Amino acid sequence: MAWNVTGSLVALVTPFAADGSVDFDALGALIDFHLANHTDGLVVLGTTGESSTMTHEEDAAVCDYTVKRVAGRIPVIAGSGSNSTETMLEKSIMFEKLGADGLLLITPYYNKANAEGIYRHFATVADAVHIPCILYNVPGRTGCSIPLPVLARLAQHPNVVGIKEASGDISYATEVAKLLCDNFCMYSGNDDIILPLLSLGGAGVISVLANVCPAQTHELVAAYHAGDIARAREIQLSYLELIHALFIEVNPIPVKTALQMMGKAVGGFRLPLCEMTAEHAETLRNALTKAGVL
Numbered sequence: 001m002a003w004n005v006t007g008s009l010v011a012l013v014t015p016f017a018a019d020g021s022v023d024f025d026a027l028g029a030l031i032d033f034h035l036a037n038h039t040d041g042l043v044v045l046g047t048t049g050e051s052s053t054m055t056h057e058e059d060a061a062v063c064d065y066t067v068k069r070v071a072g073r074i075p076v077i078a079g080s081g082s083n084s085t086e087t088m089l090e091k092s093i094m095f096e097k098l099g100a101d102g103l104l105l106i107t108p109y110y111n112k113a114n115a116e117g118i119y120r121h122f123a124t125v126a127d128a129v130h131i132p133c134i135l136y137n138v139p140g141r142t143g144c145s146i147p148l149p150v151l152a153r154l155a156q157h158p159n160v161v162g163i164k165e166a167s168g169d170i171s172y173a174t175e176v177a178k179l180l181c182d183n184f185c186m187y188s189g190n191d192d193i194i195l196p197l198l199s200l201g202g203a204g205v206i207s208v209l210a211n212v213c214p215a216q217t218h219e220l221v222a223a224y225h226a227g228d229i230a231r232a233r234e235i236q237l238s239y240l241e242l243i244h245a246l247f248i249e250v251n252p253i254p255v256k257t258a259l260q261m262m263g264k265a266v267g268g269f270r271l272p273l274c275e276m277t278a279e280h281a282e283t284l285r286n287a288l289t290k291a292g293v294l
Contacts, residue, residue: 007040016267081106109142245287
């Protein structure tokens with residue numbers, strides 16, 4: 001399946017109102033912010049979007065709103081992952097009907113599963129939908145990684161177009177790079193190693209940093225693809241302190257806090273996530289200031 005989406009795809013936060021409901025006005029403002037700052041794609045309902053605490057009805061509403069607000073200007077990828085394959089299938093079909101351009105599918109967390117089970121988990125959805133599927137490998141969250149032989153099988157599936165590689169393991173990413181071709185791409189899932197994965201043939205990044213620095217994250221990838229590796233390296237290294245601060249506590253606590261500091265009305269969190277410590281908030285504020293964001 002044709003899929004040539006490169007650049008900075010933001011792992012978008014989900015704004016909540018004071019009563020805990022989804023704040024669609026704030027979501028619209030965030031979408032407009034990214035459109036104005038050259039973000040290359042929106043990834044909604046992922047880890048950063050707190051999707052694990054949201055209902056199916058809220059998932060559908062966020063996907064529908066985002067697709068309509070974007071109106072085809074950039075791709076919208078919806079995270080339909082679940083540790084229940086049947087649930088992931090239901091959500092994937094729903095998001096396809098709502099007009100999502102692609103899906104982000106996570107490994108079966110908690111269940112873990114054996115190699116064949118992981119393969120079937122992804123293949124079940126890829127067989128059933130008609131929009132591109134991006135696999136999501138994040139063993140630090142899920143407790144399991146996509147085995148490389150399984151990934152090699154999935155990379156041959158006509159509906160599987162890429163992987164968000166968030167293991168932080170360069171050796172694994174190097175093996176993934178052997179599978180890259182016109183029909184299978186790799187996005188960095190770690191903002192601190194965007195440039196290394198680009199050097200392995202990566203298409204871009206699915207980024208937390210892009211929530212607060214959309215133009216800069218876009219420029220990093222665009223500069224690399226334009227052959228200006230020195231500029232890409234400069235951006236990568238200059239934002240390293242901020243990137244580390246954005247993960248000083250579990251994501252998305254710091255990035256939502258950062259957006260609040262920037263005056264963005266993203267609201268609070270859904271339990272079990274809650275406010276970060278005052279000490280960590282000060283570290284984050286200092287990093288944002290040094291990076292020129294505040």
